[in-house]
Amino acid sequence: MAIADIVIKNGTIVTSEITYQADVAIQGERIVAIGENLSGAREIDATGKLVTPGAIDVHVHLEMPIGDFVSADSFFTGTQAAAIGGTTAIVDFVETQADETMLTALTARRQKATQAVIDYGFHMTICPTDIGKLDQLPAVYQAGCTSFKLYMAYGLRLDDGQLLQALEAVRNVGGMPVVHAENWEVITSMIQRNLSAGRIEPRWHPRSRPDIMEGEAAGRVIDIATLVGTPLYIFHVSCAEVVARIAKARQDGLPIYGETCPQYLFLTDTAYDETGVQGALPVCSPPLRTPTDQAYLWEALGQNNLQVVSTDHCPFTRAEKATGLQDYSRIPGGVPSIEMRFPALYTFGVKSGHFSVNRWVDICCTTPARLFGFHRKGHIAVGYDADVVIFDPDREVTLSTDTLHEDVDWTPYDGLVMTGWPLMTFSRGEMIVEEGRFVGQPGRGWFVQRRLG
């Protein structure tokens, strides 16, 4: 074996399964050896540190036009923040206009991402106007999009017949459908009633989107997926009602998966009771829920009834949020968390005893890689991309807009103290974060040709 470019020495390797001591040798972009006493042109001492796979965030919205606004983080600022937090790959979204093909839309969206600093992919959204274009799915899958976003809410909502057709088409290409599950008809009915009655403040947001109607929608799409015979991945599970339905399906042997997000693990719906823009900031959908729901989500992560934590990172500025103060349904939805997810799950998942350090890696790195076709990421193993984090389990970081690098003027986690933070992040063999500072180049990230199975 030739001398490696880089060897990370004396660290504690943490995979989704085991924890052990060994050196990691990187040559070019890949891990080429794991062993004892490895030598490299550059040797980095990781004594007392954890060496983990780079985290993967399969649910982000960067530079995403939503209504009148565009989500605040660019592909550059967003991926930079992600990298500092230990994330080395993301999946964002493409939406196809009625008069273009999916591949055209993908190409256009890829253009937007050229300044990304870590690797990325896109979920192809299947809009109602795409139902006539389902024969394009094989080409989309071939182009590296293995996952397909289906909305049960908002203007992009598919009705159940369209869901059926979309799920069949995704099944036929062997892809993974991902779904936003809420009962849109009930929600719009409740919003309309609230607004008509002058109930316009943010605290009416959660009261318009009951947990059981998120559960209902999840149950419904699970039923349709069962009819079709396809796996299914449910986005941003916020409450016990959905967990129960996923758990039941899995117990029945069905390939159903669910993710939750930091906002549902760390925040609760009393946040909407704040006055002024403060109550508007944490508006996201599904909404924040109760402490009881939180407890269920943590337990579900430990018991594998939820499989992944991603972020649904979709920041809007305070000013943008404030535009909805006269009508909560017009507040642009979404919160930032692209940077804090991986360390936050360590601090509050592992150190608080909800799950093991291996389960942490599984939730944040290995399982998202596997479900979403990053076949060379998500592991510390020979032949895999050298997407590696050297994680300092003792480093203390207090979250604030000062310490975070997201391009938005607020954070819902202000003052939250992390115990454990990435020291270095490697992306395909290149150290791009060092001591918490981004040291890479804009645009070094690549579009990943994902594939499943």
Next chain:
Amino acid sequence: MAIADIVIKNGTIVTSEITYQADVAIQGERIVAIGENLSGAREIDATGKLVTPGAIDVHVHLEMPIGDFVSADSFFTGTQAAAIGGTTAIVDFVETQADETMLTALTARRQKATQAVIDYGFHMTICPTDIGKLDQLPAVYQAGCTSFKLYMAYGLRLDDGQLLQALEAVRNVGGMPVVHAENWEVITSMIQRNLSAGRIEPRWHPRSRPDIMEGEAAGRVIDIATLVGTPLYIFHVSCAEVVARIAKARQDGLPIYGETCPQYLFLTDTAYDETGVQGALPVCSPPLRTPTDQAYLWEALGQNNLQVVSTDHCPFTRAEKATGLQDYSRIPGGVPSIEMRFPALYTFGVKSGHFSVNRWVDICCTTPARLFGFHRKGHIAVGYDADVVIFDPDREVTLSTDTLHEDVDWTPYDGLVMTGWPLMTFSRGEMIVEEGRFVGQPGRGWFVQRRLG
């Protein structure tokens, strides 16, 4: 106590709970005494016979315009057949046109029923165009309609937001919502695909309405009812998928009820494989299912996971059925069973050992009376309407269009042998069926002012 008009002597009284020997005294329209050695102006010997409450059929369609056709039985012929089969009260349906009030529609529908020979009520259908008229529900309830029909399928389909509003309005008047639960969007998508592919025969009917999509719809409306906080009654449960959801809800303590119908207990989906009109005759929705589903339905009746058997009696002629042979989705849906239900449940429910004779009375008489506000029917008890059946447990009747009195030129039960059949039927103290012949007058039936609680 004065001498009663009629005393049924020496019979075996069967209630939903107990079986015992006693005489039943009738004065005018009511039962005035149950006792030993009672005397009456007319004494009828019921030695060796069962004395049961008149059966109640809460799901019939008489003279019902559906598409281009009208269901074959008139209120006269339909109720006459019902009475011969031991049924003394029915609930039919009212639908309100966009430009009329519900009360107007009720009045008009009541006009249609003037020739009925037994008592009747109407479920008030809440059509999409009625969502703006929900403030009329208190008046409708006051007018004696305690139950409200909600469609999740067909042109009258309410979307989920409308369902929410309708269920809330029904809850507010203390009424009982009854629902046709199927996932219409999925079904129409499947029908369209089948027709486009030239799959037009009746055997594609069940293949367009999968059991799991009936289960899904039932689960969905249970969820919405739970959100609203209302009881709910699910019509014509055809399969295990729905039973499972009702059973789960009841186990959670929710007031959810379900009925099945003879067609689902006695027929299976292989019936659609017949060629020509024969395969079209049993088209109904939900469709006939598998023998396994049948087994679940019988078991659910025994275990109180289903509470009622009604008929969904809605006959169309062979000629009418044949009009859909080039497009199964245009076959008018529905089968006749208004006459055979009560004895058939005795023969195949009680004698076959699925449940006790008391459970038979509960399923066919007592529970439908209780859930649908026939507060003076459904029991053999003092003060109740003298709706009474003298049932001969040994009488053998072979079903056919000759032996049945329904006004339609076919029956799905041709050749089925009943062991047990009503000898006499009393409606409000009047003997209207004697030895299997109708001996009453057209139009003697009354509209019942139903009330709950």
Next chain:
Amino acid sequence: MAIADIVIKNGTIVTSEITYQADVAIQGERIVAIGENLSGAREIDATGKLVTPGAIDVHVHLEMPIGDFVSADSFFTGTQAAAIGGTTAIVDFVETQADETMLTALTARRQKATQAVIDYGFHMTICPTDIGKLDQLPAVYQAGCTSFKLYMAYGLRLDDGQLLQALEAVRNVGGMPVVHAENWEVITSMIQRNLSAGRIEPRWHPRSRPDIMEGEAAGRVIDIATLVGTPLYIFHVSCAEVVARIAKARQDGLPIYGETCPQYLFLTDTAYDETGVQGALPVCSPPLRTPTDQAYLWEALGQNNLQVVSTDHCPFTRAEKATGLQDYSRIPGGVPSIEMRFPALYTFGVKSGHFSVNRWVDICCTTPARLFGFHRKGHIAVGYDADVVIFDPDREVTLSTDTLHEDVDWTPYDGLVMTGWPLMTFSRGEMIVEEGRFVGQPGRGWFVQRRLG
């Protein structure tokens, strides 16, 4: 019809199913008519009162030798108190000595009961020494004992192999096995350890009999009963752990039944923390549990996951209780409640909204009669024994040793206020309680030839 001896006029008849107005005519020992405007030699006005079946208590221990003591109430005092509380039939226990036959033991025990003022039966206990006598069961059943008591605890404990044999023998005669379910080996191990460690006070009693070990034993005997193919009735269910197992079995379609008792519905385990004899008084087995368990028990009664409330009435005096203050395991176990059960379930079951007035009658009268072969009791119906209670739903009674008639110097319910109390109790046509005073004769009660099916 001849003029009846007694007519209870104008009352509101409450059965397990319906509530209605009618007169009840009694001739000799039986109900001979229910009707309007009945006349009798004696007419009793029950306007504004409930007319219910006499309550049945299928679990009492009168004059029962247990260890060094005999339970405090004699058959006279115990049944007198029962009658005042509206109970008109009880089931007590027989135990057979090693050297006698079951019938001999039954005869002897019947001798003890000659002063009873209401009707009675006996569960035949199957002791370990009776395993060789199982061929006597047909004779015992013929002699009117349709139920058989099996202990999984105490000296009379059957091991699981003996349980199997006993259950088979009971199945073969068509009887009902009733079981005390606790894991005796675990309990004795825990008691021994506590005593060895000097933990001798009553508060160690519940800590020696964990709820999950009551659940385990219930689950075990349900499994053995399932293997054998027999129904099963579980005594004195105290906790959610047992309810869950019964509910699961019933959901699986198994004929498993459970009762709870007033002590588990009204008292909790903090009672054992009292000092001195006060903490010893409520010692019973299974022990009192937590408020959460209480909530489950009430809910289970409402949902029919428990079917009966009986008392396990087994009073010991304060002095007798005090003998175990140096060793909680020697405190004679049992509490009194034979008098208060029926009204207490009305006040705290019906008025508090846990269940309907009909369910109250079902739980206290109708279902115990049905399960235990009182084929002429438990209903207000023609031909049934005239065991009738005229219940004043407004009468207020504050429980205390002064107001109660049990022959024991304490009550666990001191100060508990009943709203609703029996005004008159009839036993086989004879008014034996009038305005809360016993007006019958000692010894008027009869041994009942019970039969099932």
Next chain:
Amino acid sequence: MAIADIVIKNGTIVTSEITYQADVAIQGERIVAIGENLSGAREIDATGKLVTPGAIDVHVHLEMPIGDFVSADSFFTGTQAAAIGGTTAIVDFVETQADETMLTALTARRQKATQAVIDYGFHMTICPTDIGKLDQLPAVYQAGCTSFKLYMAYGLRLDDGQLLQALEAVRNVGGMPVVHAENWEVITSMIQRNLSAGRIEPRWHPRSRPDIMEGEAAGRVIDIATLVGTPLYIFHVSCAEVVARIAKARQDGLPIYGETCPQYLFLTDTAYDETGVQGALPVCSPPLRTPTDQAYLWEALGQNNLQVVSTDHCPFTRAEKATGLQDYSRIPGGVPSIEMRFPALYTFGVKSGHFSVNRWVDICCTTPARLFGFHRKGHIAVGYDADVVIFDPDREVTLSTDTLHEDVDWTPYDGLVMTGWPLMTFSRGEMIVEEGRFVGQPGRGWFVQRRLG
């Protein structure tokens, strides 16, 4: 890095999680590197072969005295056969006599094992006579026995109070209790009855040990373990009744684990219907079950409701088996499978589509290592023991006493064709099997100091 002793080149590494191409370098007894293009003093080409961890069999009985017999395989012959089948570590059993200490017994048993050719450990059996010696458990754990065998059947049966104490003691040392769960009292009662009735043939064996009584015992010990707060591992799960109870417990979040064995996956209870010794050969306990149970077991392995497949290897000769032909309860129980387990699970688990190749490694290698404290085995990872199998996925082997190396004159798998078989087995860096032949030395196996957590 120095030149390694051995490098396995170009193989496909299969772990419990991923499958990838890399070379494995072995230095001395350990894996020192995994990488690309590694060089070693000896290089072995594994192109087209799978490189897996050595399999671990946590349930074997070698040279085990049972009644009048000793199980047929010695530690030499048994471990040799194991090694040829790809197994590199086993766990056998120690039993302590009443008059000796556990450590003495362990020492004596270790003496028996000196000829073993692979590494081994022992479960310390806690016999009834050991209940007084539970204070020896810390020393036993320190001596490397992290697991403790508890019998609910046979002469070594602990009653439930003893189970409680034993489980508490195991919990206190942080060990893993393993349990034989059957209801012994019911079984002995049924055996006795069968023998008394002259039902002596092997086919009465399964009829004496009903599946629900295995389920009951599993449920019982799960309940006691839950009370105690300890993990629990259930041996030789044979049927759906036990799977259901484990699945329920795991769904409730309890740390309950179960194994099944090849006999339950490949054989069914009709085997006992054979005449003569043929019907006696497959006698083992729990007995073989139905094809339906088999289907549940395979499904449970795929869904992680069972975690491990071990063998319960315990061979007796045809002559020994024949001694029980006049009394099936005296047939020495046990079947051989120590050699075929790992390849059989590949052929019928992976190739038949029940689970993935990674799940195969998990079930046979990784999870048993983790649960039983082989902290340096069960993985292909740096620093772990070089217990490695080069597995030829295409090699066909037909099982027979000729092809197998177990020291017993029959196999229940005669004629079964394996597709896939180990080519080479390495134990701590030493190649001990080459081309299906054992090439190591007797006695080279070591007792393993196991530790958990």
